[in-house]
Amino acid sequence: MKVFAIGSIVKPLSEEERERVLGKEVPHTLQLYLDxxxxxxxxxxxxxxxxxxxxxxxxxxxxAVIDKMPIVAEGFAEYDYYPVGPLAPLGRLIQGL
Structure with missing residues (x-):
């Protein structure tokens, strides 16, 4: 299935926190993409x-995957989750083809 995970920053990061957390967050996100x-x-x-x-x-x-991301694990971000799938009503347009 597909899931939209929409993130929000819930606790502002100082410059020091931004460098530290994003230094871990970016490679973590890239690895999730590659995986x-x-x-x-x-x-x-x-x-x-x-x-x-x-x-x-x-x-x-x-x-469970998102909760392991450094920015979430450290309490700076939260996500909302929405399951999505194909637009089922489109099947009605091709019935009988």
Missing amino acids: GAIDQFWFRGDRPGPIFLMNAESVEAAK
Whole structure:
């Protein structure tokens, strides 16, 4: 299944914290992408935080992956999770083909 994980910064980072945490966060995120857990990623346009389209067996599995990210584990960010799938009503448009 696919899961959107939408992050929000809930505790501002000082410059020192930003360097320390992001120094771990960026390679961690890249490894998740290379491992296939994160399929696509974007940066939010409305406020600081990423949006990940994840490959996961469930929302709980996606949450377990995200909870290990340094910025979440250290309490600076939180995520909301939304399971998504194909737009099923489109099948009605091709019935009978």
